[in-house]
Amino acid sequence: MLSKTLLVALATLFSATPTLAVDCTREGLISAAQSYLAAQIAGSPSTLKLSASNFTYQQNNKVSTIAKSLLSTPYKIDYNRTSADTIDCASYTLWISTAGSKPYVVGTQIRHANNNTAEISMIDTVAATTGDLFFNATKTLDYIRKEDWSPLAASSRPSRDLLKKVGDGYLDMWTDAKAADSIPWGTDCERVEGSQYTNPCGKSLPRGGSSKKNGMRRYVIDEVLGSVDVLCQFDSLGAWPDSHEVRVQEGKVKYVHTITVMKVG
Known part of the structure; x- marks a missing residue:
C-alpha cells in the first residue's frame, strides 16, 4: 500500500501538471462553419453545438436570441465561401440567397472560446436584404461567382x-x-x-x-x-x-x- 507521504506527493505532482493547450485548427473552423450553413439551409439553429455557458448571437450589431434570428428561417443558398483565422479561432462565411421574396447577402463571423472549435461561442452576422445599400443579390452573385479564391502558395x-x-x-x-x-x-x-x-x-x-x-x-x-x-x-x-x-x-x-x-x- 502506498504511504500517505507518497500519495500526497503524487497528488501535488498531478495538480501542478499544466493542461495541454488545444490547437485551433483550420479544419475545425471550417467544419463549424459548415454546420452553421447546414443549420441555415434547414432553418434549424437547434442543430448547432453552442457553448452552454457562454454563447452570444448578434445580428446587425445587436445582441439577440438565436431563436428569433435569421437562422430560424430556411434559405436556399446559391453561393458560400469561408475563411479561417486560427490565431483568433474564428471564421468568416459569406453566403448569398437569391430565391424567394426576401433575398439576402450575409456575412457571418463565428468565434470559439479556448480554441475549442467543437463549440460555438459567438455567431456575429451582418445581413443585407431588399432596401439596403446597393442591394441586388442576383447581381452580387454574378460578380462574386467569377472570382478566384484558391488558397495562395x-x-x-x-x-x-x-x-x-x-x-x-x-x-x-x-x-x-x-x-x-x-x-x-x-x-x-x-x-x-x-x-x-x-x-x-x-x-x-x-x-x-x-x-x-x-x-x-x-x-x-x-x-x-x-x-x-x-x-x-x-x-x-x-x-x-x-x-x-x-x-x-x-x-x-x-x-x-x-x-x-x-x-x-
Whole structure:
C-alpha cells in the first residue's frame, strides 16, 4: 500500500501538471462553419453545438436570441465561401440567397472560446436584404461567382500584419485623407459594394471628410486565402452594420466586398 507521504506527493505532482493547450485548427473552423450553413439551409439553429455557458448571437450589431434570428428561417443558398483565422479561432462565411421574396447577402463571423472549435461561442452576422445599400443579390452573385479564391502558395501569402493594416486602412479612408494612399491597390482589383461594381478598386476613393471613425471592428484574418474581413459599424456615414472583406494577392489588393445594412426610403 502506498504511504500517505507518497500519495500526497503524487497528488501535488498531478495538480501542478499544466493542461495541454488545444490547437485551433483550420479544419475545425471550417467544419463549424459548415454546420452553421447546414443549420441555415434547414432553418434549424437547434442543430448547432453552442457553448452552454457562454454563447452570444448578434445580428446587425445587436445582441439577440438565436431563436428569433435569421437562422430560424430556411434559405436556399446559391453561393458560400469561408475563411479561417486560427490565431483568433474564428471564421468568416459569406453566403448569398437569391430565391424567394426576401433575398439576402450575409456575412457571418463565428468565434470559439479556448480554441475549442467543437463549440460555438459567438455567431456575429451582418445581413443585407431588399432596401439596403446597393442591394441586388442576383447581381452580387454574378460578380462574386467569377472570382478566384484558391488558397495562395505558401511563399506568396501576405502577413497577418499587412492584412490587418489593409482592412483598417480601407475603413479609415472616410476619416483620414492619407489612408487611401497607404493601401497597395492592384491594377486589376475588383470592388463589389452591395451590387455596385468598380474596376480598378483604387478609383473614386474617399479621402477623409468625416470626424466619426468606423467603429465596433471585429476581424477574421486568413493568410492562406490572403483575406481580412472586418465587421463594423460604419459610423462615418451613419450607424450602419457593415462587413468589409479584402483579398490580397502578390502583395496587392485583388478583391473588395462590402455588405452594408442601410434602409432607404
